[in-house]
Amino acid sequence: MKRFLIYTGKIFLLTILIAIVLDGIYTAIFMRSKDRGKIETVFNSKAENYDVIILGSSRANNHFIPQMFQDKGLKTFNYGMSAGHLFEASLMLKLMVERKWKIKNVIVEADLNLAIGHRSEPISSKFLPYIHNSDIIRDHFQDEKNFNEMYYLPFYRYIKYDSKIGFREVFFTLIHKKTNALENFGFYPLQKNKNGNMKNNIVNLNPLPHNKSYEEIKDICKANNINLIAVMTPLCENVKGMDYFDKVKKAYPEIHNYENAVTDDKYFSSCGHMSDEGAKIFTARILKDFFNK
Amino acid sequence: MFFNSIAFAIFLPIVFFLYWFVFNKTKSTQNALLIVASYYFYSCWDWRFLFLLVFSTFLDYYTGIQIEKGKSERSRKFWFWLSIMVNLGFLGIFKYYNFFASSFSDLLNSAGIKASPILLNVILPVGISFYTFHGLSYVIDIYYKRIKAEYNFVDYSLFVSYFPLLVAGPIERATHLLPQVKVKREFDFQIAKEGVCQIIWGLVKKVVIADSCAVYANAVFDHYTSLNSLSLILGAVYFAFQIYGDFSGYSDIALGVSKLFGLDLLRNFNYPYFSRDIAEFWRRWHISLSSWFRDYLYIPLGGSKGGLWMKIRNTFIIFVVSGFWHGANWTYIVWGFINAIYFLPLLLSNSNRNNIDEIKLKWDFDSIRVISSILLTFIITCIAWVFFRSKTITDAFLYLKQIITKRDFGFQYLEPDRYNYELLLMIGVFVLIEWNNRHKTEPLSGKRNLLKLALAIGAIMAFGTFSDYKEFIYFQF
Numbered sequence: 001m002k003r004f005l006i007y008t009g010k011i012f013l014l015t016i017l018i019a020i021v022l023d024g025i026y027t028a029i030f031m032r033s034k035d036r037g038k039i040e041t042v043f044n045s046k047a048e049n050y051d052v053i054i055l056g057s058s059r060a061n062n063h064f065i066p067q068m069f070q071d072k073g074l075k076t077f078n079y080g081m082s083a084g085h086l087f088e089a090s091l092m093l094k095l096m097v098e099r100k101w102k103i104k105n106v107i108v109e110a111d112l113n114l115a116i117g118h119r120s121e122p123i124s125s126k127f128l129p130y131i132h133n134s135d136i137i138r139d140h141f142q143d144e145k146n147f148n149e150m151y152y153l154p155f156y157r158y159i160k161y162d163s164k165i166g167f168r169e170v171f172f173t174l175i176h177k178k179t180n181a182l183e184n185f186g187f188y189p190l191q192k193n194k195n196g197n198m199k200n201n202i203v204n205l206n207p208l209p210h211n212k213s214y215e216e217i218k219d220i221c222k223a224n225n226i227n228l229i230a231v232m233t234p235l236c237e238n239v240k241g242m243d244y245f246d247k248v249k250k251a252y253p254e255i256h257n258y259e260n261a262v263t264d265d266k267y268f269s270s271c272g273h274m275s276d277e278g279a280k281i282f283t284a285r286i287l288k289d290f291f292n293k
Numbered sequence: 294m295f296f297n298s299i300a301f302a303i304f305l306p307i308v309f310f311l312y313w314f315v316f317n318k319t320k321s322t323q324n325a326l327l328i329v330a331s332y333y334f335y336s337c338w339d340w341r342f343l344f345l346l347v348f349s350t351f352l353d354y355y356t357g358i359q360i361e362k363g364k365s366e367r368s369r370k371f372w373f374w375l376s377i378m379v380n381l382g383f384l385g386i387f388k389y390y391n392f393f394a395s396s397f398s399d400l401l402n403s404a405g406i407k408a409s410p411i412l413l414n415v416i417l418p419v420g421i422s423f424y425t426f427h428g429l430s431y432v433i434d435i436y437y438k439r440i441k442a443e444y445n446f447v448d449y450s451l452f453v454s455y456f457p458l459l460v461a462g463p464i465e466r467a468t469h470l471l472p473q474v475k476v477k478r479e480f481d482f483q484i485a486k487e488g489v490c491q492i493i494w495g496l497v498k499k500v501v502i503a504d505s506c507a508v509y510a511n512a513v514f515d516h517y518t519s520l521n522s523l524s525l526i527l528g529a530v531y532f533a534f535q536i537y538g539d540f541s542g543y544s545d546i547a548l549g550v551s552k553l554f555g556l557d558l559l560r561n562f563n564y565p566y567f568s569r570d571i572a573e574f575w576r577r578w579h580i581s582l583s584s585w586f587r588d589y590l591y592i593p594l595g596g597s598k599g600g601l602w603m604k605i606r607n608t609f610i611i612f613v614v615s616g617f618w619h620g621a622n623w624t625y626i627v628w629g630f631i632n633a634i635y636f637l638p639l640l641l642s643n644s645n646r647n648n649i650d651e652i653k654l655k656w657d658f659d660s661i662r663v664i665s666s667i668l669l670t671f672i673i674t675c676i677a678w679v680f681f682r683s684k685t686i687t688d689a690f691l692y693l694k695q696i697i698t699k700r701d702f703g704f705q706y707l708e709p710d711r712y713n714y715e716l717l718l719m720i721g722v723f724v725l726i727e728w729n730n731r732h733k734t735e736p737l738s739g740k741r742n743l744l745k746l747a748l749a750i751g752a753i754m755a756f757g758t759f760s761d762y763k764e765f766i767y768f769q770f
Contacts (some may be wrong), residue, residue: 001313003482008489011746018751155754162759168711 019155026158026170030129033173037181038079039126040173042092043134047100051075054186055089055217056109058082059233062273064107065283066185072293078186080109086213087119091127091140093220098136103226107286110214110255111232112272114207114248119144125161189276190269200271203241207248214252229290230255234262234282236271261285294337296546297499304334309553313480320477324451327554331456335420338460342418345383350453352379353428354446357435361442369436376432380425387417392621420460422618426585427453431467433589440467448474455556457547461540463561463581470556478555488552490737493749495545500757502723503538506531508758509716512707514682517692521701524713525692529675532682534720537566540579545735564731566674566724567652569666571635572645574674582618586611597640608640609633619681624689628681635673652731719756 033040051074054064060080069076079092089108096103127137131151141147150157158165180188214230221228232245232255245259262268267278274282287293294300308330316326336343356376363369391412398410431452434440443449451474458465513520513528520528544561551558559581568574575583594607609630616629639645652667654660676693683689705713730736737745 001480001482004480004485007482007486010743011489011750014743014747015750018747018754022751022754159754159757159759162757167755 016154019153023154023158026155026165027129027132029170029173030165031133035176035178035182036169036173037126037179038081038186039088039092039123041182042079042095042099043127043130045099045101047102049075049102050077050104052077052105052107053093053096053101053103054078054080054107054109055092056080056086057084057089057113058188059111059113059272060107060109061186061188062190062269063109063233063279063282064286065187065189065279067187068280068283068287069291070185072287072291074291074293076185078184080186081123082188083120084123085116085118085120086110086113086211086217087140088123088127090213090216090220091124091137093217094136094140095134097220097224098134103224105227105229105290106217106221107229107231107290108214108217109233110211110230110252111245111248111259112202112205114211114214114252115205115244117208117211117213121161122164125157125164128157128161129165131157187279189279190273192266192275192277193269196268196270198236198265198268198271199238200235201240202244205241205244207244207251209251228254229286231286232257232259234259234268234274234278236265236268237263238265239271256289258282258285294334296543296550297496300337304330305550305553312554317477320475321447323478323554324447324474327455328447328450331451331454331459334456335454335459338419339416342421345418345421346424346454347450349380349383349424349428350450351446352376353432353453354443354449357432357442357449358444360432360435373432373436377429380429380432384421384425386413387415387421389617389621423462423464424453424459426464426582430464430585430589434467440471443467443471445475455551457550458558461543461547462579463544463547463559464585465559465581469559473556481555484552484555486742487734487738488549490742490746491545491549491552491735493549493746493753494735494737495542495547495549496753497749498538498542498545500759501538501752502720503535503542504758505716505719505756506535506538509707509711509713510535510682512711513713514692516708517688517695520695520699520707520713521703521705522696522699523702524705524707525696525699527713527717529679529682529692530720531716533566533671533675533678534723536678536681537562541565548734560734564727566671567667567728567731568670569648569652569663570639570644570670571632571673572639573648574670575632575636576649582615586615590614601641604640605637608636612636623686624680624683627686627689628677631677631680635677 030040031044034044035041052066052069054060054066054076057080061078061082062080064078064080066076066078079089081088086108093106124141127141128150131137131141138151141150144150146160150160218228220226230252232248235242242259245257248255249257262274262278262282267274267281269275269278294304308326312323312326316322332343332346335346353376356372359372360369360376363372391410394410394412398408401408431440431443431449435442443452448471452465452467452471455465455470455474510528510531513524513531517525517528541562548558548560561579561581563577563580565574565577568577591607591611594610595603596607597604612629612633613626614629616625616627616632619625619628636645639647648666652663654663679692680686680689683692707713726736733739737749739745
């Protein structure tokens with residue numbers, strides 16, 4: 001039995017050693033990643049100047065066209081992330097500020113995501129390779145329920161979120177395989193989709209009275225003299241519970257309601273996402289209203 | 294509680310410690326601990342079905358004794374058929390009732406008679422097909438006087454409910470396991486070490502091979518109408534490795550865990566994809582089920598004795614019943630039927646036991662013939678797997694038809710976000726490892742054991758699929 005206990009002890013130590021080595025290798029590769037996604041690019045960036053930075057979920061990613069801002073002389077990038085919540089938007093802004101980015105305006109899409117107080121696991125997992133290399137990321141995740149495992153157990157985060165930061169992603173990062181996340185200045189255009197779902201029911205959705213991540217974004221902007229433009233973006237015609245936007249306005253009066261800026265379903269790819277055509281109309285309106293362009 | 298879960302990683306060392314350090318005084322204390330651990334393990338799935346398991350155990354225990362004690366043939370027959378009917382009755386109600394009711398209703402409707410089936414809203418108790426077959430083999434063996442009835446209820450309960458084999462086999466025989474639980478087990482370092490290696494290799498098969506293949510196989514089978522020939526062929530190959538890695542991985546973990554407690558379980562897989570014909574495949578795939586059907590169905594039906602038609606009839610019966618055992622769906626029945634068709638030429642030409650020797654390759658033409666036979670057997674097995682995996686028989690036929698009619702063999706992007714060929718290298722490496730170790734139970738033990746273990750653990754961590762978590766396929770059967 002003693003021999004067996006020593007044998008299993010060796011296997012246990014071997015497992016920990018392998019976890020530490022793999023953790024080191026994966027982290028080192030992600031530390032050099034620049035052309036795969038928005039998070040890696042921001043994390044590994046140096047000081048940059050922007051007139052406009054766009055943050056939010058897919059409803060930011062698919063709705064604001066940076067090229068139209070660029071054409072008007074405003075250096076812009078869309079850092080909206082599909083499936084992202086305000087938790088990730090706030091962290092992105094924190095990282096930009098830490099890297100001494102000079103940002104004049106931040107446009108944040110704050111509407112349906114105000115009802116969500118927790119992180120988006122698939123998107124937030126992309127910050128995790130850097131958790132030991134950034135106090136900002138560590139502190140941002142500090143209150144998350146599995147923080148201790150993610151922080152202290154070597155390689156745990158890569159196993160837990162293997163579809164996002166596992167071997168496949170590491171391999172593609174290593175061979176510098178590009179994605180389309182950084183094309184069009186971060187904007188992802190959608191086409192009109194004949195089979196797109198043109199119904200939505202948000203009756204049960206309520207904005208959190210104090211969305212922590214949104215409040216953080218406000219505080220960061222205030223502390224760094226960044227002009228914050230918070231907007232609600234359009235939904236399709238057939239939506240139940242449209243009074244949600246009134247509730248948002250009541251809780252957060254500073255958020256601009258553009259829910260009606262585009263109404264016709266022909267400008268939508270699905271109920272929550274405008275097509276490229278819709279995005280053009282919407283972006284033009286934003287440029288006119290906030291930048292006089 | 295899955296074998297590849299954190300809960301099991303905590304459960305197993307606790308039971309191991311108690312077994313060898315606290316309850317190791319006698320075989321009775323060892324057995325009592327394993328029974329408690331097994332019932333706890335089973336109740337983690339659904340505690341309500343624990344009653345069914347205990348009832349089934351008690352029924353077979355009691356009827357076994359009554360059969361042995363029976364003074365007249367009539368009394369023996371009564372207890373024998375009572376056990377058979379109740380066991381199959383449970384299986385029928387929980388697993389097959391809804392299938393028969395809806396199939397009968399469909400039949401009436403197609404004949405113009407309006408009927409709507411009365412369906413039962415029940416879930417399938419996990420492992421019912423496995424522990425029912427344990428009990429059946431025990432009672433049948435007593436009835437035919439091959440074994441003596443077990444009078445110690447704890448020992449018998451352990452034979453039926455032993456947690457490593459409880460939910461997905463292997464299907465044990467009383468002649469093999471009961472004698473082992475009747476004696477006190479002593480710790481053997483070499484056996485326990487083999488057990489650890491087998492557990493880790495089982496995890497490689499499950500987490501690295503089966504679950505990775507599952508992502509691609511699902512991507513193909515769920516969208517097969519829009520995919521090209523190459524994607525569909527690869528989808529079938531990925532599923533072949535998914536189900537092999539999943540089930541043989543489970544069996545390896547079960548056998549390995551059991552070795553830690555000093556109990557040897559029946560081998561369930563013997564590198565089936567290296568078979569040279571379908572008869573050999575069935576001697577290497579899910580061996581405990583195949584041999585169960587051979588001993589308790591095929592031979593009682595007359596086996597290969599009797600006339601030609603008798604042989605053919607019996608062959609079709611065991612393959613179709615074997616398919617039906619897997620699940621209440623026509624796809625499984627057709628899968629069994631196809632395997633019977635594959636088997637038929639071998640049976641008719643009396644060559645179904647041609648390939649019982651070990652596979653040896655040299656640089657000669659005979660080796661080319663052997664490799665071709667292995668490839669051909671794998672191809673026809675994959676065709677049958679299409680029926681096993683498809684939702685309906687129509688889907689399976691359309692899937693196969695599309696392979697032929699699309700005639701496009703280009704690389705293709707699959708949902709979610711991956712190319713159809715990406716796993717081929719990993720499968721190739723896995724096949725090579727298995728081939729080089731086909732004479733052993735698993736490839737990790739032996740020389741340079743720690744290095745091989747390190748590579749296996751590294752593979753589990755780096756290449757394993759964890760976030761897209763998959764249950765073991767055979768739990769549903």
